[in-house]
Amino acid sequence: MSNSINFENSFAKELSEICEKCSPTAFLESEMLLKNYKLAEELGLSKNFIDSEECLNIFSGVSLPENSIPIAQAYAGHQFGHFNPQLGDGRAILIGEINDYEIQLKGIGQTPFSRRGDGKSALGPVLREYVISEFMHSMSIPTTRSLFAIKTNEFVYRESAQPGGILARVARSHIRIGTFEYARNKNNEVLKSLADYSINRYYPESNETDNKYLSFFAAVCNKQALLISKWMSIGFVHGVMNTDNMAISGETIDYGPCAFMDKYDPKTVFSSIDHQGRYAYLNQPAILVWNLSKFAETLIPLIGEKEEKSIKQLSDILQVTMPTYQEYFYEEMRQKLGLKDVNENNIKIIEGYLKILEFMKIDFTLSFRDLAKILIDKKIVKDSVFKESQDFNDWYKGWLKELNKYKKSNEDISRKMDDVNPCYIPRNHIIERGLGIASEGDISQIKEINELLRSPHLEKNISKDYLSPSSDSDLPYITYCGT
Numbered sequence: 001m002s003n004s005i006n007f008e009n010s011f012a013k014e015l016s017e018i019c020e021k022c023s024p025t026a027f028l029e030s031e032m033l034l035k036n037y038k039l040a041e042e043l044g045l046s047k048n049f050i051d052s053e054e055c056l057n058i059f060s061g062v063s064l065p066e067n068s069i070p071i072a073q074a075y076a077g078h079q080f081g082h083f084n085p086q087l088g089d090g091r092a093i094l095i096g097e098i099n100d101y102e103i104q105l106k107g108i109g110q111t112p113f114s115r116r117g118d119g120k121s122a123l124g125p126v127l128r129e130y131v132i133s134e135f136m137h138s139m140s141i142p143t144t145r146s147l148f149a150i151k152t153n154e155f156v157y158r159e160s161a162q163p164g165g166i167l168a169r170v171a172r173s174h175i176r177i178g179t180f181e182y183a184r185n186k187n188n189e190v191l192k193s194l195a196d197y198s199i200n201r202y203y204p205e206s207n208e209t210d211n212k213y214l215s216f217f218a219a220v221c222n223k224q225a226l227l228i229s230k231w232m233s234i235g236f237v238h239g240v241m242n243t244d245n246m247a248i249s250g251e252t253i254d255y256g257p258c259a260f261m262d263k264y265d266p267k268t269v270f271s272s273i274d275h276q277g278r279y280a281y282l283n284q285p286a287i288l289v290w291n292l293s294k295f296a297e298t299l300i301p302l303i304g305e306k307e308e309k310s311i312k313q314l315s316d317i318l319q320v321t322m323p324t325y326q327e328y329f330y331e332e333m334r335q336k337l338g339l340k341d342v343n344e345n346n347i348k349i350i351e352g353y354l355k356i357l358e359f360m361k362i363d364f365t366l367s368f369r370d371l372a373k374i375l376i377d378k379k380i381v382k383d384s385v386f387k388e389s390q391d392f393n394d395w396y397k398g399w400l401k402e403l404n405k406y407k408k409s410n411e412d413i414s415r416k417m418d419d420v421n422p423c424y425i426p427r428n429h430i431i432e433r434g435l436g437i438a439s440e441g442d443i444s445q446i447k448e449i450n451e452l453l454r455s456p457h458l459e460k461n462i463s464k465d466y467l468s469p470s471s472d473s474d475l476p477y478i479t480y481c482g483t
């Protein structure tokens, strides 16, 4: 065994009560399908190493370096509102940390938390997570990253036999609200170690305050409010915002049933199991607050001696989370519409715009790009997504009146809008098509999509297909968990 990677194991060493040591399954004769050289470089891993047999052996569980202490993290969680006290990494193993980033192998076989599951992943969802999470990163949205997508030499059995896969996932932290729910159920000492660990590693500034746990809670609320505002600004529907899928670092985690909304409909749901629309697009901010209330409950014993006072202090912070989210969301929309500031009039412009999208079921992503084009040449309206909207003209006049105050050229504003509004997103039909071809052994299209989504604002001279929703997008697109 070598020590080619300099793994730290702070989680394994400092939080041994909320994880179990376990060994990855060795997936012999695996194959690297996607390698993220740029991320590898950020982690200090050389190209030579990434391309070596040794690297493949490490990330397919065949032989770990001596300095790795592989663990599965324990957590609990509220899933669709119901508490499950015993979840945990059932198919993921943390092999250590590099430069303060956790390196996890997902789909690497059974762990002490697998329950009845096989601990494996099918290749399709691995590739899907790779592409979508890296797109989120390209959009500067906090997210777990994808280092490698690996194809194993075996099949996994879901509804049918499918090629198996492993995702090497990288995150500042995999600690979830559910991790706190688990620790609180153990005892206050474990809870305190988890909170201290989280503060020291991710929110050290809280150590400088009068009540570091209260300040930590406020900081997590703030980070998550910002995160959800960014999701909302690109039409991202996470699909499974259970408390075990909300990282306290504010990174997007768990890409199972997520998808992007095409036509603007606040009720958009993709997940096959979300019958009530609990995690629908427009419900996400409210669910955020609900999840944070569960987080707050776990922190009560740490805040102070008097429980009632602690609850009041936590509630006060929770109360401002929705308004904070709203501010962040308007700020995102301000940029998307080329506006200068968020004020009463501009909020009306923003809300009016969303109403037009909703009423005419207009493609969310395309709308902003078309709007930027119309700003340069009004004639384009008749070929744009707004062509059938009767309200667009009036709205446009109000918007233009506001922009004209800025004494900037329309070209300048239009360009700035294009800098924030992606033209390419991981559209459902594009990803599905790529995955279909990949399942027959040809990864080239997934690579192409991945490359395209690395610069999502840059319109390229390629098939218009990539820009548009699927022609049969009135059919509901359905996503699945347990991938």
Ligand code: AMP
Pocket: 087, 088, 089, 090, 091, 092, 113, 114, 115, 116, 117, 118, 119, 120, 121, 245, 254, 256, 481, 482, 483
């Ligand atoms: P997720 O839907 O990915 O959030 O997973 C929910 C829980 O089920 C987590 O504890 C996972 O580790 C576990 N899980 C999902 N798929 C499997 C599997 N194939 N084998 C074992 N555990 C799994």
Ligand code: MG
Pocket: 244, 245, 254
């Ligand atoms: Mg999960």
